Amino acid sequence: MAHEVQAVVSRRKGDPVGVETIIVPDPGPGEALVAVRACGVCHTDLHYKQGGINDDFPFLLGHEAAGVVEAVGDGVTGVEPGDFVILNWRAVCGQCRACLRGRPQYCFDTANATQPMTLADGTPLSPALGIGAFAEKTLVAAGQCTKVDPAAGAEVAGLLGCGVMAGLGAAINTGGVSRGDSVAVIGCGGVGDAAIAGARLAGASTIVAVDVDDRKLQWARDFGATHTVNSRERSPVEAVRDLTGGNGADVVIDAVGRPETYRQAFYARDLAGTVVLVGVPTPEMTIDLPLADMFGRGGALKSSWYGDCLPSRDFPMLIDLYLQGRLDLDRFVSERIALTDVEEAFDKMHRGDVLRSVVVL
Structure with a gap:
């Protein structure tokens, strides 16, 4: 069953982003459907909007996120429905030359979901960093989900998905x-x-x-x-x-x-x-x-590159440090906003008015 959800889409280079209805499929083999709880507004998303990364418009923006797994596809063993996860863009393959040499943090063949998310008219979307999390739900490779302690709020946990981890x-x-x-x-x-x-x-x-x-x-x-x-x-x-x-x-x-x-x-x-x-x-x-x-x-x-991190190692450790009071992730959150406020958040970020605007869903 496909899911109709609201999401932030960038249709053309330089144009303001907008909130649109998109279609997210159920997870296939090796995939996970995640209900996004929060997603930080990262400068990389602005690069996508400005055409600074590639021209594969339309983009489904957002990648610095945390949420709850709703469903998984066949063959998934690492996470299950109900798990609180941080999304990452380094789902290590385990088979490339870096992984086989014991350096998975440099994996050359990280995975993304294979099924496309689309606009309502069927146009495929390009998810930012293979995630696309300015959305009520998103589809990712199961390896892009890193389970962490749910005692950490999604607004701060998601920041480890990109900028803070970097x-x-x-x-x-x-x-x-x-x-x-x-x-x-x-x-x-x-x-x-x-x-x-x-x-x-x-x-x-x-x-x-x-x-x-x-x-x-x-x-x-x-x-x-x-x-x-x-x-x-x-x-x-x-x-x-x-x-x-x-x-x-x-x-x-x-x-x-x-x-x-x-x-x-x-x-x-x-x-x-x-x-x-x-x-x-x-x-x-x-x-x-x-x-x-x-x-x-x-x-x-x-x-x-991504702070040379290994999400399965680093995310749980840093969340534990946060819960111990040794890493002040809350200080990075300048404001909590809605999906409709992302374009304004880009302006604030460009002016240097905020450290992180965080979309809360």
């Missing part, structure tokens, strides 16, 4: 921040602040937050930054070096993803330090760095 993982998984390290984070939106929270959780002693907006720098302090730098007023490279004994930070995380911020990250790190790129660049961006500097400074230049 930032936390950039610090803990990719950057390998450990006790006593110095860390600098460039860009203090949701992902950057999550990286700051991750660095603090890992025991970093010095955490320098860099942004052009004093309001965001105050948010960064709330998440654990020990120092802040407004890069409109002072060179972030000089400031980070001054705050780390003239050396530079052990780990520098670029949560913006622009050539100028990456260059700042490269030169703000200590010798043999680590640069982590977690901000998402656009396809036309390039960077030119002296090869002698890359050789002479040593260390590591890394990209962090």
